[in-house]
Amino acid sequence: MATRIGIGLLGLGTVGAGVASILNSPEGRHPLIADLELARVAVRDLQRSRPVAIPTDRLTTDPNEVVDDPNVHVVVEVIGGIEPARTLIMRAISAGKSVVTANKAVIARHGEEIAAAAAAAGVYVLIEAAVGGGIPIIEPLKQSLGSNRIERVSGIINGTTNYILSRMADEGADYHAVLKEAQELGYAEADPAADVDGHDAADKIAILAGLAFGGPIERSAVPTTGISNLQGRDVDYATQLGYGVKLLAVAERLESDGDPMGSLPLGVRVQPTLVPKDHPLAGVSGVNNAILVEGDPIGRVMFYGPGAGSGPTASAVVADILNIAGIRQLNSSDGGLDPLLAASSWRSCHLVDSSRIRQRNYVRFNTEDAPGVIGRIGSCFGEQGVSIQSIVQFDACDEGAEIVVITHEVGNGAMQNALQAITSLPGVRSLAAHFGCF
CATH class of the missing domain: 3.30.360.10 (Dihydrodipicolinate Reductase; domain 2)
Structure with a gap:
């Protein structure tokens, strides 16, 4: 008989309730779900009514009790935010427990620290639900x-x-x-x-x-x-x-x-x-x-x-739990981590200065409805090496006009120089909008 795997759930909001619902009704799903047991759940209010039935003796308002419970083998963090989520994740790792989280904020800011701690402890931190909800990415x-x-x-x-x-x-x-x-x-x-x-x-x-x-x-x-x-x-x-x-x-x-x-x-x-x-x-x-x-x-x-919601996000959370559960059930003799499943960096990356990024652009100017304005705008772009794909005048009237320009691909630095020059031209009242363009 397969060993039961205890799941500790931090949070029973929209996503947490979705996870609990899946674990409580394994029929028709992957057979490994039947080996998962919701051992302990941290909630804010013990008296609050809940959409999913959980025995009261498994509920607690202290998330540390969930992490420290010896019957919990995998900790699922769905409370969100930076703290106490980060501290709880690190506490679980230190206790030798794998973690599943839907928390994009904490992973985006502390992912490197968390991944290093998990590798050192020989546990997994899986994050499928952190991006794209139910989309496997x-x-x-x-x-x-x-x-x-x-x-x-x-x-x-x-x-x-x-x-x-x-x-x-x-x-x-x-x-x-x-x-x-x-x-x-x-x-x-x-x-x-x-x-x-x-x-x-x-x-x-x-x-x-x-x-x-x-x-x-x-x-x-x-x-x-x-x-x-x-x-x-x-x-x-x-x-x-x-x-x-x-x-x-x-x-x-x-x-x-x-x-x-x-x-x-x-x-x-x-x-x-x-x-x-x-x-x-x-x-x-x-x-x-x-x-x-x-x-x-x-x-x-x-x-x-x-990309969000109880069902889609819970689906991704439980998929991560199943990955960890499957490896636990295999009980590999070497005790090592699957290098494709573990989160690890393998090179150095850096973000370039935004002026070096090249893209097409959409810009809209508020101008006077006067002869020569479009020509002067085009000349300014040309002087900065910005090639124009299209330039169109909209809503011309006595109060003014709107000039909309779409450029070919150009470096952001050259584009900013051109926009500064154009906004100082006679007849150009303001730069009303500037977006990227694929």
């Missing part, structure tokens, strides 16, 4: 795509912002009105800053970049722009020009910058981006997520599905 990057030279990872990895942008594009809805509806539907938090300002996506792309390119990423150095200042007219203009607007997180390999230590240069950013209608990411709508991986020799492969 972490293990494919570590295992299935391991033979590839990854060139770029780009994605829509925040369901809240994608829902808002989809509604704005499809219905012409107002940003603030859609955000309020998203909060009422539970897609956005009462304080939506982590989503709409891009911080959630930046956490996730830092994790994906580290896995795709083999070295830890400094989360605080990721340039991040959210959608809170996006105006509906930019979504409308993009549609007229054959694009959709998405909040994209991008990590890409760049040409060597002569680093003497051989560190791999990467361009990583989060920003609103115009995506051509025929691009694979353009059709990703609502709260769905998608991650596009480009590599050699595979070419392009996209992972698509629900």
Whole structure:
């Protein structure tokens, strides 16, 4: 008879309840789930009613009791935030227990420390649920795509912002009105800053970049722009020009910058981006997520599905538990870690200065409706080596005009120089919007 594997659950919110529900009803699922036992659960309030039945003697308000319980073999952390999550994860590792976490914030900032501690202790820390909800992307990057030279990872990895942008594009809805509806539907938090300002996506792309390119990423150095200042007219203009607007997180390999230590240069950013209608990411709508991986020799492969919620995220958490449980049941004699399953860095990476990143751009200027303005704007771009793909005037009237420009690929440094020169031109009132463009 197989040995029962005790699961300690830190948190019984949306995701935690989903995990408990799966463990409590193993019928029709992988047979190994029947060997998993929910041994101890940490909650905030013992008296609160719960959607899943758990014996009261297994509940505690002290998460340390879950980590320290000798009947707990795998600790599942789904409380979120930096602390006490980090401390609890490190405590579990020190106790020789593997960890499964859905916490992108703590992994993005302390992943290297946690991975080193896990390797030293001979345990696993698995993070499939930290990025993309139910979309399997972490293990494919570590295992299935391991033979590839990854060139770029780009994605829509925040369901809240994608829902808002989809509604704005499809219905012409107002940003603030859609955000309020998203909060009422539970897609956005009462304080939506982590989503709409891009911080959630930046956490996730830092994790994906580290896995795709083999070295830890400094989360605080990721340039991040959210959608809170996006105006509906930019979504409308993009549609007229054959694009959709998405909040994209991008990590890409760049040409060597002569680093003497051989560190791999990467361009990583989060920003609103115009995506051509025929691009694979353009059709990703609502709260769905998608991650596009480009590599050699595979070419392009996209992972698509629900990016959040109890069911999808719990699915990824339990998949990680099953990975650990399977290895425990094998009871390998050498006691070593599976190198493809364990999280480990194998080279040094660094983020380049954002001025070195090359991309196409969408810009919108508020100008006077006067002869020569478009010509002067075009000349300024040309003087800085910025090639223009299209330049269009919208909404010309006595009050002024809107000039929308889409550039060919250019370095961000040259682009910034051009924009500074243009905003000082006579007839140009302001730079109203500036986004990336695929």
